[in-house]
Amino acid sequence: GQQLNQSPQSMFIQEGEDVSMNCTSSSIFNTWLWYKQDPGEGPVLLIALYKAGELTSNGRLTAQFGITRKDSFLNISASIPSDVGIYFCATTQGAQKLVFGQGTRLTINP
Amino acid sequence: SAVISQKPSRDICQRGTSLTIQCQVDSQVTMMFWYRQQPGQSLTLIATANQGSEATYESGFVIDKFPISRPNLTFSTLTVSNMSPEDSSIYLCSVEPDTQYFGPGTRLTVL
Numbered sequence: 146g147q148q149l150n151q152s153p154q155s156m157f158i159q160e161g162e163d164v165s166m167n168c169t170s171s172s173i174f175n176t177w178l179w180y181k182q183d184p185g186e187g188p189v190l191l192i193a194l195y196k197a198g199e200l201t202s203n204g205r206l207t208a209q210f211g212i213t214r215k216d217s218f219l220n221i222s223a224s225i226p227s228d229v230g231i232y233f234c235a236t237t238q239g240a241q242k243l244v245f246g247q248g249t250r251l252t253i254n255p
Numbered sequence: 256s257a258v259i260s261q262k263p264s265r266d267i268c269q270r271g272t273s274l275t276i277q278c279q280v281d282s283q284v285t286m287m288f289w290y291r292q293q294p295g296q297s298l299t300l301i302a303t304a305n306q307g308s309e310a311t312y313e314s315g316f317v318i319d320k321f322p323i324s325r326p327n328l329t330f331s332t333l334t335v336s337n338m339s340p341e342d343s344s345i346y347l348c349s350v351e352p353d354t355q356y357f358g359p360g361t362r363l364t365v366l
Contacts, residue, residue: 178355180357185359185360185362186359186360187259187347187349187357187358187359187360188298188347188357189357190256190355190356233297233298242300242303242313243288243298243300243349243355244300245297245298245299246297247296247297248297
């Protein structure tokens with residue numbers, strides 16, 4: 146099946162720093178989704194992108210749908226302790242199936 | 256957004272037994288999905304549960320191992336049959352394509 150390459154796999158940063166992670170694929174997609182998963186919880190949708198080149202913000206989070214439709218990035222500004230967790234990119238394959246990246250584990254040192 | 260609940264939230268089971276996981280949504284939805292998340296891994300779709308028809312399974316997952324029921328538009332069950340330690344995972348249900356919302360997951364440990 147189609148793979149999404151998400152990087153970095155893990156990040157260790159200081160509180161207050163900005164974070165950037167990205168997701169790439171060899172195929173074109175019409176949707177890019179970014180989820181966050183806290184320990185013991187299901188993934189929560191952060192941002193959904195539907196148009197090539199689209200830039201969308203949600204508070205301190207900003208995500209962009211790459212112009213080639215093969216990539217997306219997620220930025221978090223001024224990180225805080227509650228940003229800790231695993232961030233997944235995902236796309237829709239076919240009409241319904243979600244395909245996930247491997248995840249980026251974010252750790253924040255206070 | 257949909258509010259999704261799952262039961263049980265976690266369980267520890269003996270190998271060879273079966274566990275049925277329930278997923279309840281607070282509104283009627285057409286599509287419900289079941290995912291598996293193995294320890295330290297990403298999410299993998301097991302099957303799509305359609306109301307009124309048989310579930311559609313992804314490659315590597317079979318009905319005998321993961322039977323699914325979808326009796327109405329707000330409820331579905333996933334059974335993990337004849338469990339082995341390799342089935343230890345978090346099992347999650349979600350609803351709707353494109354912007355899927357996930358339940359809290361069921362953490363299964365098989366001894």
